[in-house]
Amino acid sequence: QARLVESGGGLVQAGDSLRLSCSASGPTYITNVMAWFRQAPEKEREFVAAIGRSPSSAMYADSVRDRFTVSRDNDKYTQTLYLQMNSLKAEDTANYYCATHVGVTVDSTPSAYNYWGRGTRVTVSS
Numbered sequence: 290q291a292r293l294v295e296s297g298g299g300l301v302q303a304g305d306s307l308r309l310s311c312s313a314s315g316p317t318y319i320t321n322v323m324a325w326f327r328q329a330p331e332k333e334r335e336f337v338a339a340i341g342r343s344p345s346s347a348m349y350a351d352s353v354r355d356r357f358t359v360s361r362d363n364d365k366y367t368q369t370l371y372l373q374m375n376s377l378k379a380e381d382t383a384n385y386y387c388a389t390h391v392g393v394t395v396d397s398t399p400s401a402y403n404y405w406g407r408g409t410r411v412t413v414s415s
Contacts, residue, residue, distance in 0.1 A: 291315035291404040293387045298409030305377050305413070311370040311387030311406060319404055320368040320389045323361055326399060327383035327411075336397035337385070338372060348395045353381075379415040384408040 297309040313320050324339035338359035340347045347359050358373040370387055388402035396402075 291319045291389065293389065293404055293406035295385065295387050295406045295409040298385060298411045300412045300414065301377055303378055303413055303415045306373070306375045307377060307411060309372040309374065309385055309409060309411075313368040313370065313387070313389055313404075314366075315404075317365075317368070318391050321393055322390050322395055322402075323368065323370040324388045324390075324396075324402060325359065325370070325372045326386045326388055327381075328386070328408075329380075329383040332383075334386070334399050336399070339395045339397065340370070341393065341395050346395050348397060350397070374411070377411075377413045379413050382411060382413050384410050 292314045295311045301307055322341050325337040326334050327337050328334040336350050338349045340359045356376045360371045362369040386408045387406040389404045390402045
């Protein structure tokens with residue numbers, strides 16, 4: 290069974306940076322692909338970024354490209370996913386969720402992901 294725990298959220302001002310982390314425990318195959326999604330109040334969950342086991346597989350939503358960077362550590366027992374967020378904007382305010390799936394295709398669709406964390410809140414004041 291997988292367990293995903295996000296951390297690093299908080300309250301920042303527009304233009305600031307923040308780094309989110311997601312610690313994933315469980316069988317290694319469950320973290321073949323790891324992703325970040327976010328959900329703002331009264332809005333649908335949206336894709337932010339995803340990465341497979343190769344750094345070159347990273348994928349980004351257009352709204353965060355060139356501002357956010359996704360990366361991961363592939364330790365034998367614990368996989369850790371990161372999201373470095375720079376030049377934050379008020380519209381980045383949301384709950385950020387870590388998700389993983391057992392396939393090999395980096396995917397932006399929430400339904401493709403098997404495991405989810407509980408989220409970490411990011412609030413950007415303008």
